[in-house]
Amino acid sequence: xxxxxxxxxxxxxxxxxxxxxxxxxxxxxxxxxxxxxxxxxxxxxxxxxxxxxxxxxxxxxxxxxxxxxxxxxxxxxxxxxxxxxxxxxxxxxxxxxxxxxxxxxxxxxxxxxxxxxxxxxxxxxxxxxxxxxxxxxxxxxxxxxxxxxxxxxxxxxxxxxxxxxxxxxxxxxxxxxxxxxxxxxxxxxxxxxxxxxxxxxxxxxxxxxxxxxxxxxxxxxxxxxxxxxxxxxxxxxxxxxxxxxxxxxxxxxxxxxxxxxxxxxxxxxxxxxxxxxxxxxxxxxxxxxxxxxxxxxxxxxxxxxxxxxxxxxxxxxxxxxxxxxxxxxxxxxxxxxxxxxxxxxxxxxxxxxxxxxxxxxxxxxxxxxxxxxxxxxxxxxxxxxxxxxxxx
Numbered sequence: 001x002x003x004x005x006x007x008x009x010x011x012x013x014x015x016x017x018x019x020x021x022x023x024x025x026x027x028x029x030x031x032x033x034x035x036x037x038x039x040x041x042x043x044x045x046x047x048x049x050x051x052x053x054x055x056x057x058x059x060x061x062x063x064x065x066x067x068x069x070x071x072x073x074x075x076x077x078x079x080x081x082x083x084x085x086x087x088x089x090x091x092x093x094x095x096x097x098x099x100x101x102x103x104x105x106x107x108x109x110x111x112x113x114x115x116x117x118x119x120x121x122x123x124x125x126x127x128x129x130x131x132x133x134x135x136x137x138x139x140x141x142x143x144x145x146x147x148x149x150x151x152x153x154x155x156x157x158x159x160x161x162x163x164x165x166x167x168x169x170x171x172x173x174x175x176x177x178x179x180x181x182x183x184x185x186x187x188x189x190x191x192x193x194x195x196x197x198x199x200x201x202x203x204x205x206x207x208x209x210x211x212x213x214x215x216x217x218x219x220x221x222x223x224x225x226x227x228x229x230x231x232x233x234x235x236x237x238x239x240x241x242x243x244x245x246x247x248x249x250x251x252x253x254x255x256x257x258x259x260x261x262x263x264x265x266x267x268x269x270x271x272x273x274x275x276x277x278x279x280x281x282x283x284x285x286x287x288x289x290x291x292x293x294x295x296x297x298x299x300x301x302x303x304x305x306x307x308x309x310x311x312x313x314x315x316x317x318x319x320x321x322x323x324x325x326x327x328x329x330x331x332x333x334x335x336x337x338x339x340x341x342x343x344x345x346x347x348x349x350x351x352x353x354x355x356x357x358x359x360x361x362x363x364x365x366x367x368x369x370x371x372x373x374x375x376x377x378x379x380x381x382x383x384x385x386x387x388x389x390x391x392x
Contacts (some may be wrong), residue, residue, distance in 0.1 A: 002037045004131065004287050007138035011289050015317050028139045031118040037211040045151045050349035068221030069240050073133030082242050082270045085219070085230060086263060088210035089248035094123070098181030104206045107132070113180065117141055117204035121190045123178055124209030127150050130163055132207055134288045136168040143199055144171040144176060146192055152286070158306060158328050159292040162343040165323055166288035173201075181206055214249045227251055236266035244270065258282060283355035285348035290314075290325050293351035295358055302330040304339070305383060312377035314345030335391055337384075344377040354380065366387045 007030065008186055016022035021275045030133035052059065065072040070081055077144025082306030105113055107128050120136050122129045123126045125147035145151065150170055152160050164172070177196065179191040189200045214229040223239035236244045244266040261278070268275035286292035309315055309325030319326050325347070330339030337358050342351065357366075367384040 001287070002040065003033075003135045007135040008289065010138045012317070019317065027391050028116070028127075030139065030367050034111055036161075049125045061351035063302050064192055064218060066219045066222065068245065069242065080242070082244065084236075084263065084266050085216075085238075085243065085245040086247050086259070087215040087218075087250055089214045089251075089254060091208060092211040092213045093208060094178070094210045095122075096178050096181060098276060099181065099208065101181055101183045101187050102185065103183065103187030103204065104181060104208065110207060113205060119203045120144070120205045120207065121146060121201055121203040122207045122209055123190070125153065125174070125210075126209060126211070127152070128289065129207075130286060132209065133170045134166055137167070142171075143169070144173065144203075144392055146176050146190065146201070147172065147174045148176065148178070150174050155286070155292070155330065156294050156296070156339070156341045158326060159286075159294060159343060161325060161342050162290065162292055163286070163288060167288065167294075172277065185254075212248060214251050215248060221287070225251060235269035236262055237269065253282070253318045254257065255282065255284065264354075279355070281355055281358045283348075283351040285351060287348070289323075290343045291347035291349075292341075293347035294332070294339070294341035295351055295355040296341075297358060299338070302332045303337040304328055304330045305387065307346050307379050307383060308328075309342075309377050309379050310382070312375040315377040325377065325379075327383055329380060329383045329387060331387060335365065335388075336361060337364065340380060342378070342380055344379070346378070350378050350380065364391060 007292055010028070013022060017024060049059065059301055060073065062074045062193045066083070066085070069082055091108055098104070108250065116136070118141065120141045120143050122133050122143065122145050125145070130152060131146055132200055133143045133165035151174060152163055152325070155163070173192070173194065176192045176194045177192055181187060182189050182191055182200065187206050190200045190206060191198065191200045211229060216224060216228045216230060218232070222243065225231055228250055230238050231247040232238055232245050232250055236246055238245055246262035246266045248254050249261065249377050252258060265275045281295045281297045283293060283295040285291050306326055306328040308326060311319050311324055315324040327344070328341040329337065332338050340351065340354050340358070364384055365388050367381065368388055370380045372378065
């Protein structure tokens with residue numbers, strides 16, 4: 001988020017500069033940016049620790065190990081009434097020769113990069129790959145994405161088109177096979193094969209954005225799936241009674257709001273409290289020049305209707321370039337929303353409330369009572385009111 005704020009600022013400044021009323025914004029000082037960013041992260045970490053302790057939580061620093069129903073902390077057997085495993089996930093390191101070369105990073109280690117590379121290769125096709133490609137291309141690096149399949153393949157097609165606009169500075173190569181990362185004492189390039197043969201793409205840095213793997217290496221005697229994630233029931237309880245799991249360690253989506261929901265659900269199950277059912281539709285977003293957000297119920301997409309995003313805060317100066325975003329609504333014959341997608345400066349905020357609407361089975365006609373804030377670049381309320389008029 002911190003890096004994206006800077007990238008968006010540069011993007012907007014370039015738009016102003018191209019219109020002739022702003023002088024050159026200058027170059028990013030990457031080492032200073034990272035230092036200032038880490039200072040802020042330390043502040044946030046301190047606040048979270050203080051709030052946790054003030055809530056009555058005891059924090060114990062140590063190495064945990066779980067063997068069946070036994071919990072060990074620093075090797076000492078520790079009694080408990082219940083355990084919630086929330087150990088998260090780590091970047092998946094693919095089996096590509098050269099991944100251990102200096103200059104190869106993951107999303108967890110990228111802040112250790114000493115300076116901006118002139119040429120960067122990003123291996124991956126998902127959210128992390130796209131977001132970092134946008135950021136470093138705005139910072140001035142020559143960025144290439146290498147995708148084994150297609151860019152953002154799980155996103156609605158409309159949002160993929162919007163993402164390609166935001167990534168216009170990035171060289172995107174899809175359908176490629178990564179042969180190896182090459183270099184002698186440091187990265188110099190990536191060898192790939194596509195339909196035209198084998199080639200080497202020069203690079204001073206390589207970012208691996210090839211998915212996540214649950215952190216369960218300290219656990220044994222509990223059932224896991226093929227990727228190592230802990231299997232849980234509808235109460236978030238593992239195969240061992242009294243041991244629960246929540247978040248990325250369960251391998252379900254790697255989304256922070258899902259992890260929070262699961263953590264609360266596990267706690268309620270332990271305390272014997274009723275808990276909220278799992279949401280049917282989960283809003284998701286990627287942050288590039290715009291927020292690209294969507295929420296969709298499982299199953300085949302319904303009928304859809306799209307409009308360009310209206311000119312408003314954050315989009316006014318993109319009218320000339322026809323890059324104000326867009327909004328799409330999918331619906332069924334009963335007037336229920338089955339899918340929503342929007343590209344706009346604040347689509348991720350709007351999509352959270354729209355996702356609640358979908359999970360509550362609120363029908364389109366309810367939106368006749370909705371009053372939007374003006375001015376706004378949000379086009380979905382316009383579409384919902386229009387659809388209700390057509391339905392009547």
